[in-house]
Amino acid sequence: MRAPRFYTASHLAPGLTVVLDDNAAQHIGRVLRMQPGQEVRLFNGDGHDYAATLSDVGKKQVSAEVRSATANPSESPLRITLGQTLSRGDRMDYAIQKSVEMGVAAIVPLTSERCEVRLKGDREDKRIRHWQAVAVSAAEQCGRAVVPEIHPVMTLSQWFAFSQHCDTRLVLHHRTARPLTDLHTPTDLALLIGPEGGLSAEEIAQAEAAGFLATALGPRVLRTETAPVAALALCQWLWGDLGQRGS
Structure with a gap:
C-alpha cells in the first residue's frame, strides 16, 4: 500500500523530526488511525517528496521523522496563472480542485459585472x-x-495589471474563431475565465485592450467550473507536460 501523502509548511530535511499541521494530524490520527512506525510522505513546496516515519501519534499532536528526500518532477514547464471569476455553491471549490490537478501554478479569484458572488472583509x-x-x-x-x-x-482591472508579466494572456470567448492551436508556444500563461453569465462585451473588449487574446475551445458554451479544466488540459497537452508524459 502506498504511504499517504501530506503537506506541511515546515522545513524538511533527512534526520529532522517535524510536528505536522493540524489538518494532517487530524487526518492521520482520527481518519486513518495510523500508528507510530507507519510510513508517510511529506512535501512542503520545495520540489521534493520526503519519506518519513511517524514517531508520535497523539490526540493533539502528530510528529514524523524524515528519512530521505526525492526530487518530485510533477510540475509542468508551462506556468499557468488562472483568473477564475467567483461562482456560487461548490462550483468554485470544483474549479480550484481540478485546476490544481491539471497543474495550474496560481489562482486569482475575480469579480466581474455579472458575478453574483460578493466577498468582503472576514x-x-x-x-x-x-x-x-x-x-x-x-x-x-x-x-x-x-x-x-x-x-x-x-x-478585472487589477487582474489585467497583475498578469502583465505573463508572455501570453488568454480570455476564453466562445464567440471568437481563434483556436488555441493558432497561438505561439508560451512559457508563462494567464488564463481568464468568466462568471456563470459570461463576461460582457465591454469586459472582453477591455481584456483585449489590456493585451489578452480572445480564444475559443470549441463551438459549445462551457460552464464556469468546466471551462478552466478543459482549457488547462488543452494548454498542458499543447505546451506543457500532458502530451509528453501521459496521465
Missing part, C-alpha cells in the same frame, strides 16, 4: 483560507510538489 478571508485548503488537499492527492497559491480577490 468573509473574503475565510473563503481564501478555505480555497487554499482545497488546493492543499488536491496537491496531496494528485502528487504535486507545489501547492498553488490562492491570491486575494481582484477586480
Whole structure:
C-alpha cells in the first residue's frame, strides 16, 4: 500500500523530526488511525517528496521523522496563472480542485459585472483560507510538489495589471474563431475565465485592450467550473507536460 501523502509548511530535511499541521494530524490520527512506525510522505513546496516515519501519534499532536528526500518532477514547464471569476455553491471549490490537478501554478479569484458572488472583509478571508485548503488537499492527492497559491480577490482591472508579466494572456470567448492551436508556444500563461453569465462585451473588449487574446475551445458554451479544466488540459497537452508524459 502506498504511504499517504501530506503537506506541511515546515522545513524538511533527512534526520529532522517535524510536528505536522493540524489538518494532517487530524487526518492521520482520527481518519486513518495510523500508528507510530507507519510510513508517510511529506512535501512542503520545495520540489521534493520526503519519506518519513511517524514517531508520535497523539490526540493533539502528530510528529514524523524524515528519512530521505526525492526530487518530485510533477510540475509542468508551462506556468499557468488562472483568473477564475467567483461562482456560487461548490462550483468554485470544483474549479480550484481540478485546476490544481491539471497543474495550474496560481489562482486569482475575480469579480466581474455579472458575478453574483460578493466577498468582503472576514468573509473574503475565510473563503481564501478555505480555497487554499482545497488546493492543499488536491496537491496531496494528485502528487504535486507545489501547492498553488490562492491570491486575494481582484477586480478585472487589477487582474489585467497583475498578469502583465505573463508572455501570453488568454480570455476564453466562445464567440471568437481563434483556436488555441493558432497561438505561439508560451512559457508563462494567464488564463481568464468568466462568471456563470459570461463576461460582457465591454469586459472582453477591455481584456483585449489590456493585451489578452480572445480564444475559443470549441463551438459549445462551457460552464464556469468546466471551462478552466478543459482549457488547462488543452494548454498542458499543447505546451506543457500532458502530451509528453501521459496521465
